[in-house]
Amino acid sequence: MALFSNTFLVLSILSLLACAANGQLSPTFYSRNCPNLQTVVRSVMAQAVQKETRMAASILRLFFHDCFVNGCDGSILLDDTPTFTGEKNAGPNANSARGFEVIDAIKTQVEAACKATVSCADILALAARDGVSLVGGPNWNVLLGRRDARMASQSAANSNLPGPGSSxxxxxxxxxxxxxxxxxxxxxxxxxxxxxxxxxxxxxxxxxxxxxxxxxxxxxxxxxxxxxxxxxxxxxxxxxxxxxxxxxxxxxxxxxxxxxxxxxxxxxxxxxxxxx
Ligand code: HEM
Incomplete structure (x- = not known):
């Protein structure tokens, strides 16, 4: 079906949501400052999917839930603190969104390779792409250069994400x-x-x-x-x-x-x- 081939095109569109207004994204954004980025992300994702195939799905969903709330800015990754309410405990995410530890593991390795260079938002976009391709889906070039959010919105997560009973x-x-x-x-x-x-x-x-x-x-x-x-x-x-x-x-x-x-x-x- 034609829609299948469209799926990856639209996944790439999803990844553009955050950024059209913020400047230029580019597949080579880190090629000078973090040339091994994509190898690192791919290898941690390969291990994670090898350990549990479902992780490809869980990371893809994290990316979707990130992008639908004020763009693909990594906001879903921010933990709640006594003075900050993030998106992790919004209705669509609480006890449901999973795979955060895999993104943390990728981030740790990326930091070891190139300190304070790559955004978590870009890591999530790359990891979602790699998960899809590791379980037989298409591959695509991820445009890079997103900035990480310092804010999150639990209320936007509650209102922007569709529910399973939606018409x-x-x-x-x-x-x-x-x-x-x-x-x-x-x-x-x-x-x-x-x-x-x-x-x-x-x-x-x-x-x-x-x-x-x-x-x-x-x-x-x-x-x-x-x-x-x-x-x-x-x-x-x-x-x-x-x-x-x-x-x-x-x-x-x-x-x-x-x-x-x-x-x-x-x-x-x-x-x-x-x-x-
Ligand atoms: C069209 C509206 C959508 C609705 C109503 C919806 C709803 C849901 C629900 C209720 C779950 C199960 C959550 C749970 O049992 O804890 C789920 C899982 C999932 N969703 Fe969606 N979803 C939608 C669209 C999307 C989109 C656009 C993507 C990605 C591009 C996506 C990716 C996934 C994946 C991969 C899972 C499985 C996650 C896992 O196994 O950990 N969904 N979705």
């Missing part, structure tokens, strides 16, 4: 608020070809919705009962859960999207034409 029109308007159109949104949603979601986010879909494949719902109910097991995980992609491919879109056409918000992209509505 198509809500999804479209939340992406539009970031300068992304409906086609961009559908391509970016292809990230759900990897990773896991917790039962509490898809229970209502498998028990109560009509636009769901019956055998898919029955399978998911085995580990996501009507009550209890809120944190039990299921893969987004029933076919190739850890491969970055286009099976996510095939699943939607077969009404096997995991989240309500996933299936909204193929529900008799305006986005269907992109997938069929």
């Amino acid at each position: 198509l029109s809500t999804l479209i308007s939340m992406f539009a608020a970031q300068g992304l159109n409906a086609r961009d949104m559908t391509a970016l949603s292809g990230a759900h070809t990897i990773g896991r979601a917790r039962c509490q986010f898809f229970r209502n879909r498998i028990f109560n919705e009509a636009n769901v494949n019956a055998s898919f719902a029955a399978l998911r109910k085995q580990t996501c009962p009507a009550s209890g097991g809120d944190n039990n995980l299921a893969p987004f992609d029933i076919q190739t859960p850890d491969q970055f491919d286009n099976a996510y879109y095939q699943n939607l056409v077969n009404r096997k999207g995991l989240l309500h918000s996933d299936q909204e992209l193929f529900n008799g509505g305006s986005q269907d034409a992109l997938l069929s």
Whole structure:
């Protein structure tokens, strides 16, 4: 499907969100001051994904959650302190966003190679790209030169990030608020070809919705009962859960999207034409 090839283009667009207004980004931004940057990031990501394949997904999601809140400025990485409230404990991130320790490990190695040179925002953008490519997805050039935020916004994290029960029109308007159109949104949603979601986010879909494949719902109910097991995980992609491919879109056409918000992209509505 054409959308798969668009996914990486749009991921690159995502990474531009922060910076269009702030000056020039360039793939060679650190080539003089930190020539080994990309080798270091790639090698820590390779170890992390080798240890746990899901980490590719977790880092990709961190990047998305960073970019949708005042741009890709690393703000999601800032810890809460007694005098500072960051984004880590916003609703969409608390007990859910993961992989911070991998970004910390990359940062430590990057600092050892080139002290006080590379932004955490750029490290996250590179790590997300490497995760995708390590699990079979496309590769792309990451434009670099982002500045790290010194501020974060828990309230913007709460209001800008879409939830699993979102309707198509809500999804479209939340992406539009970031300068992304409906086609961009559908391509970016292809990230759900990897990773896991917790039962509490898809229970209502498998028990109560009509636009769901019956055998898919029955399978998911085995580990996501009507009550209890809120944190039990299921893969987004029933076919190739850890491969970055286009099976996510095939699943939607077969009404096997995991989240309500996933299936909204193929529900008799305006986005269907992109997938069929
Ligand atoms: C379209 C609206 C979206 C909604 C409503 C949504 C919602 C969610 C939810 C509820 C989870 C599971 C969280 C949990 O169980 O703790 C999740 C996981 C994930 N999301 Fe999204 N998401 C959306 C778009 C995106 C986009 C645009 C990307 C990246 C470009 C993305 C990447 C991921 C990944 C890779 C995971 C799996 C993370 C892991 O396994 O650790 N999502 N998403």
